[in-house]
């Protein structure tokens with residue numbers, strides 16, 4: 001295992017524990033403050049199709065943004081883990097899977113995805129690729145001002161952004177609790193940078 005991978009793992013464990021320790025009231029307040037900041041951005045106002053996530057493991061909850069997007073008539077999507085072609089199972093998905101996106105409306109049925117996070121059950125809307133997304137609101141474990149992002153370790157967002165070919169890149173916005181900001185995040189060549197990071201306390205253009 002590389003030294004960067006080891007440093008990422010140590011930092012990931014510490015930040016995940018810190019994130020989970022935030023009490024429910026504080027977390028709800030933080031989610032509202034961060035949502036307000038996002039809604040002031042030009043990138044938000046211009047976006048017709050956004051992707052969010054369903055908060056897990058102490059992640060800051062994008063739900064206030066989802067409600068605002070629905071009210072504003074924006075199309076909301078959620079990531080769905082795709083295992084590599086012709087393979088099934090969590091191991092293959094974890095090592096080489098990527099993300100596609102499915103519409104998330106008020107009445108979309110959800111079911112647990114390959115790694116336990118709920119995903120739209122499909123069929124109601126066709127899945128779309130990253131190319132259809134204007135604003136990608138990304139979960140994260142840690143970030144720094146340079147836009148380096150530490151995720152849960154699946155590499156899903158990195159792989160998905162890395163394989164987009166000639167398609168335009170969506171605006172990548174990391175959503176986080178203020179305590180997830182670090183002086184410097186260890187990074188690898190495949191890490192995809194954030195364009196903007198928004199916390200309950202600040203908006204950072206990377």
Ligand SMILES: Nc1nc2c(c(=O)[nH]1)N(C=O)[C@@H](CNc1ccc(C(=O)N[C@@H](CCC(=O)O)C(=O)O)cc1)CN2
Nearest residue numbers: 053054055056079115117139151152153154155156157
């Ligand atoms: N809310 C949310 N949704 C998301 C992501 C995310 O980081 N947050 N992802 C970003 O890529 C993808 C899922 N990535 C994941 C990566 C690792 C684990 C994970 O380690 N889960 C368990 C172990 C589960 C298992 O291996 O069966 C754990 O918490 O230890 C879960 C999801 C797509 N959806």
Ligand SMILES: Nc1ncnc2c1ncn2[C@@H]1O[C@H](COP(=O)(O)OP(=O)(O)OP(=O)(O)O)[C@@H](O)[C@H]1O
Nearest residue numbers: 008149150151152153154155156157158159162190
């Ligand atoms: N573009 C890519 N090509 C090949 N492998 C990749 C690519 N992107 C990520 N990976 C693999 O994914 C694994 C996890 O990467 P990393 O620890 O940076 O994930 P992460 O950014 O924390 O996770 P996520 O993006 O899911 O939130 C690495 O072991 C790496 O080999």
